[in-house]
Amino acid sequence: MKHYTSIHDIDDINSWIEDAKALKKDPLKHLELGRNKTLGLLFFNSSLRTRLSTQKAALNLGMNPIVMNVSGDAWGIEFGDGTVMNGNTAEHIKEAAAVISQYCDVIAVRAFPTLTDKAKDESEEVLNAFKKYASVPLVNMESATGHPLQALTDAITISEYKKKDRPKVVLSWAPHIKALPHAVANSFTQAMQKMDVDFVITNPKGYNLSPDIVGDTPVIHNQEEALKDADFVYVKNWSSYEDYGKVVNTDPNWMITKEKIGDAKFMHCLPVRRNVIVEDAVLDSDSSIVIQQANNRTYAAQLVLKKILENA
Amino acid sequence: MKHYTSIHDIDDINSWIEDAKALKKDPLKHLELGRNKTLGLLFFNSSLRTRLSTQKAALNLGMNPIVMNVSGDAWGIEFGDGTVMNGNTAEHIKEAAAVISQYCDVIAVRAFPTLTDKAKDESEEVLNAFKKYASVPLVNMESATGHPLQALTDAITISEYKKKDRPKVVLSWAPHIKALPHAVANSFTQAMQKMDVDFVITNPKGYNLSPDIVGDTPVIHNQEEALKDADFVYVKNWSSYEDYGKVVNTDPNWMITKEKIGDAKFMHCLPVRRNVIVEDAVLDSDSSIVIQQANNRTYAAQLVLKKILENA
Amino acid sequence: MKHYTSIHDIDDINSWIEDAKALKKDPLKHLELGRNKTLGLLFFNSSLRTRLSTQKAALNLGMNPIVMNVSGDAWGIEFGDGTVMNGNTAEHIKEAAAVISQYCDVIAVRAFPTLTDKAKDESEEVLNAFKKYASVPLVNMESATGHPLQALTDAITISEYKKKDRPKVVLSWAPHIKALPHAVANSFTQAMQKMDVDFVITNPKGYNLSPDIVGDTPVIHNQEEALKDADFVYVKNWSSYEDYGKVVNTDPNWMITKEKIGDAKFMHCLPVRRNVIVEDAVLDSDSSIVIQQANNRTYAAQLVLKKILENA
Structure with a gap:
């Protein structure tokens, strides 16, 4: 598995369940696995459980979590192809995802749907753009249509x-x-x-x-x-x-x-x-x-x- | 001492003062004490000294600090008992505190008073709700009526x-x-x-x-x-x-x-x-x-x- | 070099370039150098690359990065000398910089120009105030007139x-x-x-x-x-x-x-x-x-x- 963006990335759910239960019994067993690796957590939307539990999970593996609220901390991101960017967005996802991939070993993204444009939401514009333009593994922390x-x-x-x-x-x-x-x-x-x-x-x-x-x-x-x-x-x-x-x-x-x-x-x-x-x-x-x-x-x-x- | 929510949680202030002076002389002496433990710092209000010094203190003990600005990062929290939550609050403190307790070994909270409702402020609604519903130790980072x-x-x-x-x-x-x-x-x-x-x-x-x-x-x-x-x-x-x-x-x-x-x-x-x-x-x-x-x-x-x- | 606030803090750019290339080949070589030291990253403005890459750089040296969005997380900061502070600013840079210096071993600051007051911008008011009142080394993460x-x-x-x-x-x-x-x-x-x-x-x-x-x-x-x-x-x-x-x-x-x-x-x-x-x-x-x-x-x-x- 490279990315975890959908429940379909799970090959065998029963074996995953057993693996998770084993981790729960001994959460610090793999503390060296992620040592000196960073997890970038990018939030386009609010989060409590996902924000804290994913950081905790990373720490349990020895990783360094880096959290960013994209809209407030950084720049408005453009997802359209070929856009003449003279509006509110200052950075294209092509650059953003490629750049973040160089600072983070894994990228996790939360981006909710518009709920006004079904086709756009079902295309998973944000998640798929990260998947396409990032060069590191991607984790879905709740996207337009899924929360795996x-x-x-x-x-x-x-x-x-x-x-x-x-x-x-x-x-x-x-x-x-x-x-x-x-x-x-x-x-x-x-x-x-x-x-x-x-x-x-x-x-x-x-x-x-x-x-x-x-x-x-x-x-x-x-x-x-x-x-x-x-x-x-x-x-x-x-x-x-x-x-x-x-x-x-x-x-x-x-x-x-x-x-x-x-x-x-x-x-x-x-x-x-x-x-x-x-x-x-x-x-x-x-x-x-x-x-x-x-x-x-x-x-x-x-x-x-x-x-x-x-x-x- | 389980919680530190009031100055009255100090049993003997003179011995605490001496203990603190000893820590100041050798701040990294207990670097293993908090290893692989997380401190959740929850801010309902602005903070500079408390935000930075409490993180520094946690790091000196080997802990992993996780910071969250509750209102901006997460959800509006409801503190009323029996409320029909069809207003602006999306999550009850009963769930929030219990859930956060599972990701953090210690929770620290800053929540200022209303300064409009004396009875509410004196009841220490936020602090006491965390104390009641969290299952881990609680640190007061300035509450309605105290800053211990x-x-x-x-x-x-x-x-x-x-x-x-x-x-x-x-x-x-x-x-x-x-x-x-x-x-x-x-x-x-x-x-x-x-x-x-x-x-x-x-x-x-x-x-x-x-x-x-x-x-x-x-x-x-x-x-x-x-x-x-x-x-x-x-x-x-x-x-x-x-x-x-x-x-x-x-x-x-x-x-x-x-x-x-x-x-x-x-x-x-x-x-x-x-x-x-x-x-x-x-x-x-x-x-x-x-x-x-x-x-x-x-x-x-x-x-x-x-x-x-x-x-x- | 104490501070890095301008490109002129580089004594010999060619040797720096060679040093940086060596770091790039073995980024974790100096993981003990910054152990148990904190880098405070203070943002007065938006940031993506600087925010993430500077944290990554600190982690590669074993440092603990602490990030603060000054305006949102803390208090409005006053830079004027002798000001009667009965307006929107709640804390003077004299206190802020001196205090932060006690929690952070190195301070990094981003503060953009006004673009309306040339003299003020060219005086590098924010950067120089930190330099003057902080007691620890300062890194310029983009100031009014430079991005070294x-x-x-x-x-x-x-x-x-x-x-x-x-x-x-x-x-x-x-x-x-x-x-x-x-x-x-x-x-x-x-x-x-x-x-x-x-x-x-x-x-x-x-x-x-x-x-x-x-x-x-x-x-x-x-x-x-x-x-x-x-x-x-x-x-x-x-x-x-x-x-x-x-x-x-x-x-x-x-x-x-x-x-x-x-x-x-x-x-x-x-x-x-x-x-x-x-x-x-x-x-x-x-x-x-x-x-x-x-x-x-x-x-x-x-x-x-x-x-x-x-x-x-």
């Missing part, structure tokens, strides 16, 4: 908490006041499709994810029916894909409650809006494994960096 | 520069155009109350600090009288406590001058507004020990981190 | 790519929509004046650099004539020096094209506005060495830090 570090985290967490060989996992949409990306839901769906789980998605009509992502996964518009006998309920809001980037439904009946969750484990990538996405009673109970899930962000990132460093 | 790293620094500095067993220490209010917090003055007062010094406070009428802080310390409204025979003059502006958070006096006669200071040493936590709080002639003379005082910030922070690491 | 880390980089790059003993080097102005500083052009000119090259400057009338910088260097207002038989074409926009800080010419005919460049190597400090300063066909061809040039930023900074540490 989160999805690997989720796979590890489900593996740790499952009580049967083939648990039922439900991805449920929940309401939110703002238009949110599809990245987490997309990558989670793709991860579940690679695992031995009984996976269904539930969301209101008009909120189906991209057909390319959903594939053969059952989509059930009746949340109660979908949640029946669930072992894991993974909750996430996303804006409409069909009516792209729009908030067409804020029905509070889709909020996850203690009653709905039953004996299932509650998962969420965080940050989560309490009493909008899920009621306090769920998050404050043993049903919730969101904190343990967030902890696995470190080991997912560390495994990815370890594989990249070993391959370099 | 600064106060420990001040105690060390007075101990270094005192020329008699029981020096006279005066905390003097000085004018400022903006409404400033009480944190530094509060913690300094509490530190002096623990030390063997002759301590008095001088401020205009209407500017008494909280009675809970002042306790038995004499408050003199005549600055000249208070400064008489002082060995140390610690100067700081604060907004009114009685008329909470208001600037009710900007009388320039309270500015500290060379004439007023006499043979005393001038101390200030910095940043200081020249020729508003104190005239150039004081800061530019040997009377001022503000730079030496700022230097001790490193050793105060280093001692606190050392004690936390040894106790972990 | 860039110029050292440029000298190294020309030495690497030259195919004759005395290559012809042309500094050409190119159009830009915004008013840009003279720093890069100034320091590049000064570096070329120290090297064994045939150096000419070409710019439109009204765009001559400061006579103090230009000295005896030929200035040719006919770009085509200047570029004839060039081995290296160093391109940069700057605002007018005569009509200080103004954009008085945006003539697109000054843009560098493939045809103009011929067999010469194209250099630029970056960021560069494509199809404004230079057409894509140049940057996307082997004529361009801007990426290799940017790579040398690390070794220029590393050499400077190494010399400072060895001298400390």
Whole structure:
């Protein structure tokens, strides 16, 4: 593996899960692997878990993390080909990515979608431009359409908490006041499709994810029916894909409650809006494994960096 | 000691002062103590000395500092209990603190007061929420009502520069155009109350600090009288406590001058507004020990981190 | 050498170039030199290359870099002497520089010019205030009138790519929509004046650099004539020096094209506005060495830090 930009960069998810669990038991075992190597973390958007856990993962491998908030710290970056750059952007990605590659042994990038231009978002303009013009390995810290570090985290967490060989996992949409990306839901769906789980998605009509992502996964518009006998309920809001980037439904009946969750484990990538996405009673109970899930962000990132460093 | 959130977390201020002086003589002696441990520095507000000295202190102990400007880098944090989070805050402190605790071995937080809601400020909402929901030790890098790293620094500095067993220490209010917090003055007062010094406070009428802080310390409204025979003059502006958070006096006669200071040493936590709080002639003379005082910030922070690491 | 604030701090540019090339071959050779020492990087302005390459250089020497965006992270800094500080600035450079010197073994500063007040810019107010009030070595990461880390980089790059003993080097102005500083052009000119090259400057009338910088260097207002038989074409926009800080010419005919460049190597400090300063066909061809040039930023900074540490 050179880059980790999509969940499809994982060759065998089960072996990766085992590798991550081994790292978690002995996080400092490979402290020499990244010694004197730098990880550049480039943020085009806000980040808490990804920002901290990826730095922690790098440190566990002996790497030096260098963090940059691209917009605030550096220059506006141009992605268009052939652009006459007499506008707001001061540096082309061709130069930026090639230059950063000379100071960093691995580059990690976070760049959210526009949610207004579906074609642009699906082209993964920023991520793919870095992939094309960087000369070092690239890690996706959440792009327009995917969040594969989160999805690997989720796979590890489900593996740790499952009580049967083939648990039922439900991805449920929940309401939110703002238009949110599809990245987490997309990558989670793709991860579940690679695992031995009984996976269904539930969301209101008009909120189906991209057909390319959903594939053969059952989509059930009746949340109660979908949640029946669930072992894991993974909750996430996303804006409409069909009516792209729009908030067409804020029905509070889709909020996850203690009653709905039953004996299932509650998962969420965080940050989560309490009493909008899920009621306090769920998050404050043993049903919730969101904190343990967030902890696995470190080991997912560390495994990815370890594989990249070993391959370099 | 698990947390260092208040000057009251110091069991014996004299032994701490001696420990800090020993660290100052040999700052790298404990370079292995924090090896492969991370200190998360979370800033809700601006910082120069605290930002740099606390990182330096961590590095002196072999720790890896990770800095985050919470508002700019991450998400708006909700502190209310039971809030329906459909407003501007995206993540609850319950999740934020618990999650950060998994990436950082120690968390340090700076969060200034509102200066508009006395009850809220006195409840130390942010600091106490971190204390409650974090699972790792917490260091106060200036909270709504206290700045105990600064106060420990001040105690060390007075101990270094005192020329008699029981020096006279005066905390003097000085004018400022903006409404400033009480944190530094509060913690300094509490530190002096623990030390063997002759301590008095001088401020205009209407500017008494909280009675809970002042306790038995004499408050003199005549600055000249208070400064008489002082060995140390610690100067700081604060907004009114009685008329909470208001600037009710900007009388320039309270500015500290060379004439007023006499043979005393001038101390200030910095940043200081020249020729508003104190005239150039004081800061530019040997009377001022503000730079030496700022230097001790490193050793105060280093001692606190050392004690936390040894106790972990 | 104590400070590195100007290209004139280089005693012998040829020996420095050889030293930098040696570092480039074995960047980690001096990993113990900076161990447990901190480099404070203070940015008053945006930065990508300088930000990352200077951190990388410090890490290659075993130093701990600490980055601070002064305006956003800390306090507004006052540079005036005797100011009554009841305005927007909260801390005087006298305190700031002295205090930071206690937490950092070396301080590096970036502070752009006003481009509105020539006298102020030429006095190098910020840089010189740090130099005056800091008690540790200072590195100029681009000041009002100079960018000596860039110029050292440029000298190294020309030495690497030259195919004759005395290559012809042309500094050409190119159009830009915004008013840009003279720093890069100034320091590049000064570096070329120290090297064994045939150096000419070409710019439109009204765009001559400061006579103090230009000295005896030929200035040719006919770009085509200047570029004839060039081995290296160093391109940069700057605002007018005569009509200080103004954009008085945006003539697109000054843009560098493939045809103009011929067999010469194209250099630029970056960021560069494509199809404004230079057409894509140049940057996307082997004529361009801007990426290799940017790579040398690390070794220029590393050499400077190494010399400072060895001298400390």
